[in-house]
Amino acid sequence: MKYLIALMLVSALAAQVQDRARPPDTPPVPDYRLPNVFETKLDNGLRVMLVEDNRFPLVTVRLGFLAGSRFDPAEIPGLSESVGAMLTEGTARRTSRQIAEELAAIGGQLNGVSSPDGLTLAGSALSESTPRLLDLLADVARNASFPEEEVALHKQNRKQSLLEQRSDPGYLAEEEATRAVFGSHPYAHIGPTMESIDRISRVTLAGFRDRLLAPNNATLILLGRLPSRDRTLELVRNAFGSWQSRELPAPPAPRFPEDRKQVILVDRPGSVQADIRIARRAVTRRDPDYFPLLAGHTVLGGGTSSRMFLEIREKKGYAYDAHSEFDAHRDAGIFGAVTQVRNEVIGDALDAVIKEMQRMGAERVPAGELSDVKNYLSGRFVLGLETQNGLANSLNMIGTMGLTTAYLENYTTRIRAVEPDQVQAAARKYVSPEKSAVVVVGDAAKIGETVKKLGEVRTVKPNP
């Protein structure tokens, strides 16, 4: 017994001496444990997920419809977004002001938000007011009246905020790159145009709502300090049970243009720096290449240990920000490498980014680097459990993407199973820059000549 204690003391001391010079050893990142999700379906087809979380006196809701911007009519890009914004601006039972005041009175929020695939009503309230929140949610989802005056005001303000967005070079780069990658598919637009805002009206808004906002096209997520299971389901049935299901239109065919090399220069006179975005079409979350590409994208440009961050920012000092993005929509994904550099180094910076993208497909990622990235992705996933919003967004995502909770449960396991060869193969298909759209936003008079070295340049003047 004494012997054992002495040994322990020695090892404790040894550990302490080690402390200073070497980082401490710690156990592996814990596995992600999805809290219990109770799932059911109402007779009208509404998918319901309930999660009890008693840590805080709050309740969080999502009502997610498969009604994102890919359902926008060709002549009205941005319609889904406007429907989302207008749902809370008046119903058959409540004015816009009444909705705002009732929400404040329950410590709540409720907003309609559109993404490429989904239109989601996202909200929360102090948990004692769960019945009132559900009543409000059902009212705006089912009975929005799109009052003339509110619609007119929304159109005016959306034009102003579009002007504001277009004064941001990062927005212009994303807009052009997304269009170049998705061609004529509705995933190609990230917002409205001045002309499409003119086409928004009560009729077009209500038309979109009537076609797509139906219980059999929706998932309701309710999490937080909920009443008993029976009582919660009773509240849900009271609010949504009488809602009629409806025949749904088919989504647009998943037809996309062939990947091809494009160089696009968006002329922004007066820019003191150049925004670079190099983008290419990528995969969905259901594709076997998804997890390898996720790992590869993270090696290249995820976080502050990534190759782009280290090379472009830390080593070369070209930029403050250098990262990659990978958005997986339901029918296709998009990958992009992004940085903003001062005008004088545009040529070198483009070369450096392209070189790093090529390397991903040309070489195997070393085992240590890949293992670090797997830990990074697994840990970040666990951190998402902290807030009700984090979990609600994950559940809403699987609803929108047509996945089950198994996707969340198996996420860390699947990340850990990724092999270097798979990363390289996925990068060759989706990261390698030979068939990418290279978009540069900047002062053409200052950087135009340099950008031309990449190939034939299409110069674009941003519309106001």
Added chain:
Amino acid sequence: MKSLLVGLLPMLLTGAELSVPYEKHQLKNGMRVILSQDRAVPVVSVYMLYGVGARSEEKGRTGFAHLFEHMMFQGSKNAPKGMHFKLIESNGGSLNGSTHPDYTDYFQTLPSNKLPVALWLEADRMRGLDISQANLDNQKEAVKQERRLRVDNQPYFGAIIETWPELAFRNWHNSHSLIGSFEDLNAAGVADVVRFFKTYYAPNNAILAIVGDISIPETRKLVEDYFGAIPPQPQPKHPDLTEPAVTRGRAAVHRDPLAQVPGVVVGYPGPARRSPEYYALGMADVLLSGGDSSRLHQNLVKGRQSVVRFEANPGWPFQSASDYKDPNVYAVFLLHKPNFTGKQIADQVQEQMDRIAREGVEAAELERARTLLRSTRVQELQSSLRRATLLAQYELFDGRPEWITEELDRFTNVPAAEIQAVVRKYLAPEKRFTLEIVPAPKEAAK
């Protein structure tokens, strides 16, 4: 071992109980440590706060506090350049740092079994930085690039970060640019970095808050092991931030070559932090700008249809009142439609203030504002990082971490009459600062 203070602070929240239990102790070298256990999810946040910010900068060294924050990620004795980022991320965590007027913070959130990694890194860089000319030059470039990205190439930011403080403050410590001029950044040398580090980055000028799935005794021991032997320094002097009394309003126009939509900032010097009037003004802010039922939204975005969007709070343009010491300015930033002038918008905002000053506040409206404030506080307390941040900031500014839950009542207990009185006294037209931001797209930027 007995703690200096043990807090277990249940608070009635419209029938629901909310508490942030914590304990606070001080190491022999003066470092203050706040620990808070929450076993719900396997996550921990480590938040390190140093009591120095941009207001401590000297003339000719604007932007230095922020440049220094960058240097804190450039390597230390045992953790060479890049290792901080790499160790946190390869252990599944996230990290960052930020520079504010009155403090600078460094923070990481990790799976809770990775806590020692973050402590080791924070302790190693508190013990000694790797301050080389090459690292400094590289980070000057990164900061200049950050300036180009956020200030020189974006609409509004130049007006907000540089012109507004010059209008709102007369004391140089308060009015100078937080991001700094290229000229001053160029002038900063290795000797400046060494001196700044020694003066301000000492344990006795630091507060460490750790919140999450931790064992309190084990964490106390870890903190002692890692930080206990770091020597203290003489307590740094803080600059005199006093502002001369404001006797009349001020106005300025900023021509913004990158802006497309006109904007205006309207502000007023506020009452002293933690005074009864401070809480009354906080409630006035909720009534004016909190959510879609607020007066500015209902009367200007709706109603007059003159404003596109707005934001407001005591201490604007920083996140909230809680990260700003006195002197404090309450400000509203509005983007508006081009068929109104900035002056007209400022007058419309003033009209809203004047209405509260004249007519007071209705009971139902006040009750909504109270509920909204409660719910906002509960929402933010979900995040362990936010809890750690608030605990450390309350300790820094007030020596009262328990206000993370207790302070809410000071806001919600303010009677309607006091809100009316504070608006009348502080948000008066003769004390108003107005900054118009006018789009000037034809002028090319430099």
